[in-house]
Amino acid sequence: MTGQAPDPGDRAVEQLATSPVRAEVVVLIEHLSKSFDGRLVLDDVHLKVGRSKIVSIIGQSGGGKTTLLRCVNLLERPDHGLLTVAGETIFSGDRLVCHDLARLRQTVGMVFQRFNLFPHLTAVENVMLAQRRAGVPEQVALERSVQLLRRVGLAHRGVAYPEQLSGGEQQRVAIARALALKPAVLLFDEPTSSLDPESTGEVLRVMRELAEDGMTMILVTHELPFARDVSDWVVFIDGGRIVEEGEPADVLVRPSQLRTKAFLASYAASH
């Protein structure tokens, strides 16, 4: 396990490899561990997400799913392990290798459970902000934002403020915002957990369209039927460890592990 920063001679190649189109493995996680106040929340976790693949992470609350997701864009700093994103090593051993946090986060889009739209900006300005900060000219950013809002079906709500939007509409704006910098991978942290069934439907429809367009996605979710429909790979995490993983038809229909069976049974009982 080396996983060090490339030597200077490889830099030109490395630059190209960071483009989302070139990297076949968009996210690679090996031996990742993380603890909060001495409590291990991620224990030797590994994950490999290929281009255009959709990986769902399922499991009980507090099992480490969200922490794993937040390590990918370094909202949480891992304690130990290897993390590469779009072909570039971000974290290795116990060291941060990434020197350009802003660029990493432009490569990785994130959608939050509570939307976290900027309440002082209209929908279209929410989508524009990161582009403007990244140096995209006003007119270009505006046109792209309008396009993205149209893609999530919200062109008619573009100049509304978040508080004037329903939960489902807010989450669709948040998806457009996460797409604004053309990320190589989108992270979804329980995107429908604070939505009513109708809004959940709207958001899942948009996510399904993204999946069909070939977007690479990592999805922490409680929507097991949706995970079964769209995912290429399902990972069941419990107590900070990967208990079971595989094709959705295996993990979600014919799980081999006792704990996975128990989780699915309790899910079935509550839905």
Added chain:
Amino acid sequence: MGPFEVPWSEYTPALWEGLKRTMAFTVASFAGAAVLGLVLALLRLSRLRVLRLPAAVYTELFKNVPLLAIIFLTYFGLASVGIRLGVFEAGCASLIIFYAAYLSEIFRSAIAGVHGGQQEAAEALGLGRISTFAHVVFPQALRLALPGTNTMLVDLLKSTSLLVTISAAELMSEGRLITSATFRALEVYLVIAAIYFALCYPLSQGLLWLERRIRAGIPLSPARRRRLRLARALLAEKGASV
């Protein structure tokens, strides 16, 4: 003998000078207090104790000392140890020192009141620390801080009248001069009070109006109005073709 006997037309230029001086004290002191207050608020929100502690001591100290004592200390006190400030400098310094303490409390609670998810969402979009503060946290904190800050601005304007004690040539000082020349205290101070009211009432109403507009999401800057107009046109045009 009617109630109004002071030859006001003679004193109009003096009152006008006093009013201008009052405005100068208000504008300079409020600008200074807002800047110092913001710096203090940021220090108090710092993770480093060495930065937090002095800011907290400053705030607690000057919140609990009367403004008049601060005025006397900066003007007479400092002069007695050889630091002679002019009346305008001493007056502004006193008001800045005093109001920065209050404003820092308002700003601190406003910044802390911005939801933590906002900072996180900005970071996840690749915004750096400064961009995150300038474009996400600060505009939201400003909205939260506006009511308290506006109250403080009007309060500061009224407090400039305490500078009469160091003969700062502002409105109240002019009133005192006119009184000593005419011996018509009731009439003079009624007029002075009316002028303060005529300044403060429109100011506080104007600020309330501004607050309401900002809360209603009406864009204030021409650049933002233009951006939203363009956005509206683009959104409508493309929407029609779908």
